[in-house]
Amino acid sequence: MSFVQHSIAVLRSRGYKVTKPRKEVLQAVERATVPVSPYDIGRMMERRGKHLDHVTIYRVLDLLCSLNLVHKVLSRGGFVKCGLLDRPGCHRFLVCRQCGELQEFSDEALCYQESQIARNLGFQPEHHLTESSGLCRRCR
Amino acid sequence: MSFVQHSIAVLRSRGYKVTKPRKEVLQAVERATVPVSPYDIGRMMERRGKHLDHVTIYRVLDLLCSLNLVHKVLSRGGFVKCGLLDRPGCHRFLVCRQCGELQEFSDEALCYQESQIARNLGFQPEHHLTESSGLCRRCR
DNA sequence: GTTGGTGCAAAGGATTTGCAACTTG
DNA sequence: CAAGTTGCAAATCCTTTGCACCAAC
Numbered sequence: 001m002s003f004v005q006h007s008i009a010v011l012r013s014r015g016y017k018v019t020k021p022r023k024e025v026l027q028a029v030e031r032a033t034v035p036v037s038p039y040d041i042g043r044m045m046e047r048r049g050k051h052l053d054h055v056t057i058y059r060v061l062d063l064l065c066s067l068n069l070v071h072k073v074l075s076r077g078g079f080v081k082c083g084l085l086d087r088p089g090c091h092r093f094l095v096c097r098q099c100g101e102l103q104e105f106s107d108e109a110l111c112y113q114e115s116q117i118a119r120n121l122g123f124q125p126e127h128h129l130t131e132s133s134g135l136c137r138r139c140r
Numbered sequence: 141m142s143f144v145q146h147s148i149a150v151l152r153s154r155g156y157k158v159t160k161p162r163k164e165v166l167q168a169v170e171r172a173t174v175p176v177s178p179y180d181i182g183r184m185m186e187r188r189g190k191h192l193d194h195v196t197i198y199r200v201l202d203l204l205c206s207l208n209l210v211h212k213v214l215s216r217g218g219f220v221k222c223g224l225l226d227r228p229g230c231h232r233f234l235v236c237r238q239c240g241e242l243q244e245f246s247d248e249a250l251c252y253q254e255s256q257i258a259r260n261l262g263f264q265p266e267h268h269l270t271e272s273s274g275l276c277r278r279c280r
Numbered sequence: 281g282t283t284g285g286t287g288c289a290a291a292g293g294a295t296t297t298g299c300a301a302c303t304t305g
Numbered sequence: 306c307a308a309g310t311t312g313c314a315a316a317t318c319c320t321t322t323g324c325a326c327c328a329a330c
Contacts (some may be wrong), residue, residue: 074214
């Protein structure tokens, strides 16, 4: 099942309406190869002769983030589709500092280790955010 | 040696001028207990009867970041003084989602493990950015 | 038909740039 | 005194809010 199809199913199952703007944002994120900002998405649509209000794009992205269908990449300030779909645990990124290409992964051992460190420092850990940067295979 | 003193020494040793605005931004960051934005710093100064142009604050923070004297906390969108000074390796954070309190640490084993994962996925790793969130001792 | 979603207008921040004037070493 | 910094003005971009209208279920 494709990313868009899966996302639509999740929307429906949670009681959210499956609207044209939501489908279009999903398709735009699907096509993107690097993290895209709300305005990037707006421009992508214009180039295809469509138009979406930027406020709508913001709101759709917020919703998709809250459902873990897309992620915000903080080091780049943009959004990407979730590439791990239902896989549990913290989703992490490798980001190419040259071309922006992104690879998503999750790793239980890492979560465990980070949680241990947090507890040792008096924290009760909840989430781990990791974005490693470097060079991807092609840019190396 | 205090954070401010250390930072001034680093500026000097790298050939940067030690100016009044730079010292004042350093002092503001020193006093902050949670990550602060450039405008936060501006307001902190006003409250003390001083004034700094926001553009200057942006530029000073950029410089201090590039020298690793302060860090940008992406999950909170603010800056903090570096609490590990010259300690090598990637600096990481625990951030309290309640009060914003922040603890900095570094961990060699974690760096190693993350690098391994990156290489297995075809990446040449350079930096690891980690910001775990949870509850600090007091907010728990 | 209802409820939730969207578009529009507008406001409020955040961030950047160019240039003249000033300060530090 | 020279080079590096700062302050100001202004432009640009990002993000959010309120409300009237519209579309999906």
